[in-house]
Amino acid sequence: MTAYFLPIGLLFVSNIFMTFAWYGHLGDLSRPIWLAVLLAWGLAFFEYCLAVPANRIGYGVYSAAELKTLQEVITLIIFAGFAVFWLGEKLTVNHLIGFSLIAAGAFFIFKGPIAA
Template sequence: MAKSMSYPLIKTILLLSAANLFMLFAWYGHLRDLHQKPLWIAVLVSWGIALIEYCFQVPANRIGFTQLNLAQLKILQEVITLVMFVPFALMYMHQPLKWDYLWAGICMMGAVYFIFRN
């Protein structure tokens, strides 16, 4: 990856972050907000949220693929997922902070190093 981030890379990161926020709610938000509703309602709501997620994810991947290879794009998405998941789990889902989040982050830093090294 270049020493300074290019505009397409910044745009990719922002779009992937927005997509991931929607996907967290699609995948996990129903566990808090719709747990007493029938499953089919949770599925429909999640699909609706996921549709919005795809409106960010697809352009992010197209833009990102102009500067990154597929593996780099995937690792970038996974890092963003972890960065977004921890605050979501703590603040929205009221889950306890765990040391495992730190260890997972360190593992992801290793993945970033290996996938982006020259």
């Protein structure tokens, strides 16, 4: 049972690190770009320390496509919250429609009715 939930938890936390690594510097554009890059690399290290074990643990339970799909859906959830709370952006109906279409794609990866 741990192999089902632990990868999801690890991917969730790793995506928090990666979202801050990729987009956190946008909250303060006064820092030099070289500093933003160094800080991003530092944060990305911790993201990898969580993402790699998440994929190793989860691979026996989930397929590679399912793990990637989980990661993408988690990324969207984290990013949506980040954009609103860190960057002060508003989510629009277009964002919600786009995210819903991605969620529909995730459905087909996990439970799609189309047989191979």
